[in-house]
Amino acid sequence: xxxxxxxxxxxxxxxxxxxxxxxxxxxxxxxxxxxxxxxxxxxxxxxxxxxxxxxxxxxxxxxxxxxxxxxxxxxxxxxxxxxxxxxxxxxxxxxxxxxxxxxxxxxxxxxxxxxxxxxxxxxxxxxxxxxxxxxxxxxxxxxxxxxxxxxxxxxxxxxxxxxxxxxxxxxxxxxxxxxxxxxxxxxxxxxxxxxxxxxxxxxxxxxxxxxxxxxxxxxxxxxxxxxxxxxxxxxxxxxxxxxxxxxxxxxxxxxxxxxxxxxxxxxxxxxxxxxxxxxxxxxxxxxx
Amino acid sequence: xxxxxxxxxxxxxxxxxxxxxxxxxxxxxxxxxxxxxxxxxxxxxxxxxxxxxxxxxxxxxxxxxxxxxxxxxxxxxxxxxxxxxxxxxxxxxxxxxxxxxxxxxxxxxxxxxxxxxxxxxxxxxxxxxxxxxxxxxxxxxxxxxxxxxxxxxxxxxxxxxxxxxxxxxxxxxxxxxxxxxxxxxxxxxxxxxxxxxxxxxxxxxxxxxxxxxxxxxxxxxxxxxxxxxx
Numbered sequence: 001x002x003x004x005x006x007x008x009x010x011x012x013x014x015x016x017x018x019x020x021x022x023x024x025x026x027x028x029x030x031x032x033x034x035x036x037x038x039x040x041x042x043x044x045x046x047x048x049x050x051x052x053x054x055x056x057x058x059x060x061x062x063x064x065x066x067x068x069x070x071x072x073x074x075x076x077x078x079x080x081x082x083x084x085x086x087x088x089x090x091x092x093x094x095x096x097x098x099x100x101x102x103x104x105x106x107x108x109x110x111x112x113x114x115x116x117x118x119x120x121x122x123x124x125x126x127x128x129x130x131x132x133x134x135x136x137x138x139x140x141x142x143x144x145x146x147x148x149x150x151x152x153x154x155x156x157x158x159x160x161x162x163x164x165x166x167x168x169x170x171x172x173x174x175x176x177x178x179x180x181x182x183x184x185x186x187x188x189x190x191x192x193x194x195x196x197x198x199x200x201x202x203x204x205x206x207x208x209x210x211x212x213x214x215x216x217x218x219x220x221x222x223x224x225x226x227x228x229x230x231x232x233x234x235x236x237x238x239x240x241x242x243x244x245x246x247x248x249x250x251x252x253x254x255x256x257x258x259x260x261x262x263x264x265x266x267x268x269x270x271x272x273x274x275x276x277x278x279x280x281x282x283x284x285x286x287x288x
Numbered sequence: 289x290x291x292x293x294x295x296x297x298x299x300x301x302x303x304x305x306x307x308x309x310x311x312x313x314x315x316x317x318x319x320x321x322x323x324x325x326x327x328x329x330x331x332x333x334x335x336x337x338x339x340x341x342x343x344x345x346x347x348x349x350x351x352x353x354x355x356x357x358x359x360x361x362x363x364x365x366x367x368x369x370x371x372x373x374x375x376x377x378x379x380x381x382x383x384x385x386x387x388x389x390x391x392x393x394x395x396x397x398x399x400x401x402x403x404x405x406x407x408x409x410x411x412x413x414x415x416x417x418x419x420x421x422x423x424x425x426x427x428x429x430x431x432x433x434x435x436x437x438x439x440x441x442x443x444x445x446x447x448x449x450x451x452x453x454x455x456x457x458x459x460x461x462x463x464x465x466x467x468x469x470x471x472x473x474x475x476x477x478x479x480x481x482x483x484x485x486x487x488x489x490x491x492x493x494x495x496x497x498x499x500x501x502x503x504x505x506x507x508x509x510x511x512x513x514x515x516x517x518x
Contacts, residue, residue, distance in 0.1 A: 167387045170378040178374040180358040181336060181367075182432060183391025 002135030007253060013142035015249020016149035017211065019242045020204035021222055022229035023152060024197035026241035029230060031173045032190055034088050034095045038103040040223030042198060045106055046072055046205025047214050048114055050121055061121040061210050068202040076198025081191040088190060089176065103219060110216035121209035145207045152200060153242050160238065169193065173236065221264070228271040234284025243282060247274070289313055290335070290366070290440050290471070295345040295354070297327070297334045297495075304330040305495045312440060317462075317472040319486035319503060321479055321515055327495040328475045329371055332442040335473070336368035337361040362392060365439035369446060371475075373429040375417035381428055382413040385435050392436025396468055402431040405464055406457075423454030430461055441465060442473045447481070459485060479511060493517050 025039050036042075046068055053064040079102075080088075087094035129140040160166035168189055171179040176186050208214065208222070229248050233240025248267045255266025274282065290312040297305035305327045312318050320328045333339040335346060337358040346354035348364055356364075375384050385399045403410045406427055412420060417428060426446055433441055443462065447455040462472060462485070476482035483489060483503045491499040491514035499514040501507075 164387070164390050167379060167383050170383075171376045171387055174376045174378050175374060177338065178370060178376070181338065181362075181370060181374075182388040183359040183362045183436065184387070185357070185359055 006136050006138070007257065008250070009136065009138055010142065011250035011253035012246050013138070013146045013249070014253055015246035016142075016146040017204070017208060017245075018225045018229050018248050019245025020145070020149045020152065020200070020207065021226035022233075022241040022245050023156065023204070023238075024201045025223075025226045026230045026233070026236075026238060027156070027169075027193065027200075028197050030236040030238070031169045031193060032088055033092070033173075034084065035099070035227075036197075037096060037099040037223065038106055038219070039099075039201070039226060040221065041103045041106040041110075041219030042072070042075075042201050043205045043208060043222045043226075044110065044214055044216065044219045046202040047121065047209030048110055048216075049202070050206045050209055051114075051119060054121065061123045061206060062126075065203055065206045068206055069199045072202030072205070073195040073199040076201075077191050077195035079198075080194030081187075084194065085187045085190055103223075107216050107219060114216060116216060118213045118215045120213040121206065123210040127210070141211060145211065148203070148207065149242075149245075152203070153238065156200075157238060165192075225267070228267070232271055232274055232281055234281030237281070237283045240281060240283035247282075289347075289349055291347040291350075292331075292335070293345055293347060295331070295334060295341060297330050297339055297341055299330075299339075303495065305334065308492070308495070308497055310490050310497060310500065312471050312473060314439060314471050315466075315469040316488065317466060317474060317486040319474045319476060319482035319489040320492060321476075321482055321489055321511060322492035323515055323517065326492045328492055329444055330495075331492070332368055332444050332473065332475060335361070335366055335440075336442055337366075338368070359391065362436055362438070365393060365437070366442065367392070367433040367436045367438035367440070368442040369430050369433045369444060371444040371448070373422075373425045375420075375425055375429055375432070377416060377418040379417055380414050381409065381417050381420065384417045384428060384432050388432045389435040393438070395437030397434045397437050397465075399431075399435055402434065405461065406431075421454075423450050423457060426450060426454075426458050427461060430458065434461075434465060438470065440471045440473065444475045445477065446474075447476060447478065455481070479508075479515060483508075483511070491515060 021043060028034050028036055049071060050061060050064045050068045053067045054061060084095060084098065087098050127141050130137045131140060160169055168184050171184060172186050172189060180186055225248055229244035230241045232247060233244030247270060251270035252263040252267040256263040292308055292310050295305055295308040296303065308331060320331065322328050330339065334341045337356050337360060341354045343352040343354045353364060389399060409427065412424060430446060446458050466472060474482060474486055483506050486503045489501060489503045489506055490497055491511060493514060499510060
């Protein structure tokens, strides 16, 4: 019994990491109607940046979040203002092609600079510590990631539903032409938003790097998990992406019980079946 | 004074306006009359910055302002109430107005003043904007432009699809704005109504101004001819 509870908790906590991956993707898809195919590669880039920050400053991994997040914000802002604003809104295919190209470029630059070797962010004894509740033991690091995930989703929810920034985001998502009529500068707003998305990605990247070993080519699979979480939850539904992440993580951990190597296969399978049953996603509005 | 001088407007290769020249004085109401596709909406969109036009084809107090972005026109005091209301569905009634008010100019109009003029809206503030009736949505759409405190309010088909009683409500709101000295450019399908609500009228046909005059002394027959292009 305790084993099953532990399994479920581990699945949800892995899902929390996927939900973190999905948050940025969900926002840029929901508001800018843009799919960033390099999203996974930016996660890996963030992890490498954290590695570089650690070896330069000597700080522990989690402290490097303070460096990686602002750098990633700047990258996101510059990328949107300088490049992606030229293609967003024009045609759905254009941002796809540009970010696909970016994905290739990032992977190869990472390969060139950091070699193809798998590496990880050492986190000292944090990775070994756990909490015991009766017969159930939970790793401290996954728990921390879970808490960060819930806090970020809650924070984003407040930002979107209560602030002027959030009203702008929803207005642009509804109807960007009319949003401009009431004085919203959608291009500047997109740059700000891409910065925010990339900052969240940076935070997720460090936590990912601490939890799992990574290599320059790990990006596309991260993108796949994030994308599945977003689509499973229902496009444009923030908490849907959160739930989607949890389902994907849970399926993966339970799948590992069936066969050790088949975890990701089962998460993809659950995604496929769920999509067949509810094409609009778990929390999406039905399409007309 | 908002002056439009030899304004050409294009949608890609298609030219929608040909050398339109007219002016709108502060505080006056001008009705744009013309059939569907005549170019009335295009003219309003050109003024509001939603359509790129030559800088010197729109002059505000002598300064060329054509081709500026929407938010720049808004800060200069030109606001558009778009056809079909276009309220933000994900925002409540209050949020629709808050968003505009935060981006607009300071002045006599506030959300509170809208609510004082139309107390019925107060109970609807927290509703999603699109859950309102057509007439209520139209009032909110106009209010959304009013709280930006424009000097020139451009109204595109504000009575379309509304019952006569509700249309009166919409014009009551516009009359309050007019009382403040706000200039209004009115696109209205109902020619009779357009003439009673305006100081001057301008008839547009196939992208060109074909007739203009004082609304009170308008020759209905001539206006009808200009409208139908016979």
